[in-house]
Amino acid sequence: MIENITVFYNNLPDGHLLKLLHDEHESIKYILDELERELQSLNNYSISDDAGSVIEKLKILTANLLNAEPHHQREEDILFEAMEKSGISGPTSAMKTEHVGFREYKDKLKNQIDNINNGEFKENKSRIRYTATGLIGFIRGHIEKEENILYPMAFQTLKEPELWQELSQNSEKRIGPCHFQKTS
Ligand SMILES: [Fe+2]
Ligand SMILES: [Fe+2]
Secondary structure, X not given: OOOOHHHHHHOOOOOOHHHHHHHHHHHHHHHHHHHHHHHHHHHOOOOHHHHHHHHHHHHHHHHHXXXXXXXXXXXXXXXXXXXXXXXXXXXXXXXXXXXXHHHHHHXXXXXXXXXXXXXOHHHHHHXXXXXXXXXXXXXXXXXXXXXXXXXXXXXXXXXXXXXXXXXXXXXXXXXXXXXXXXOO
16 A cells, blocks of 8 residues: 655656656646646737747647657556556556547647637637637546546556666667757
8 A cells, every 4th residue: 555645756766767658747736737837828818910929839849748758658658567567457448548638639729729710719719718728627636537537557467677767778778768848
């Protein structure tokens, strides 16, 4: 039983797969916070021409969400696969289904932002706001489930340090890092 989740992540050794995944979540959560802020500022503009810099930032942030793909791949192909080999399949398949869901969501948001200047600005803005707000809540909830339930479950199921080493090596070799762009 893991009593304190913060202590659990703080105590993981550098290079541990779960530490890397947890750090990637921190980057993703930061992107979501920025996205939320930029959506607020977009709301202040009534003409698209005036909102140029906000729109640029929204494009970078959406690209960054798409650039988080290696993280999801790392979970599916390395961590979940190892858990499934140990007999855990329900929780991993639920997470994979959510990945499919937010991949579609991200594409939809990118499309809406790319087309912000086609048609009514006011309508486009509210469409973007609706999609982005849904996506932000979806990803935050997903991260919470992984950090509080799934990762600790993996840690308690996969006991051998050698296996974790092998998983980290495979992750580095087969997946590689996420690349995020800065917004300013
Ligand atoms: Fe995930
Ligand atoms: Fe994740």
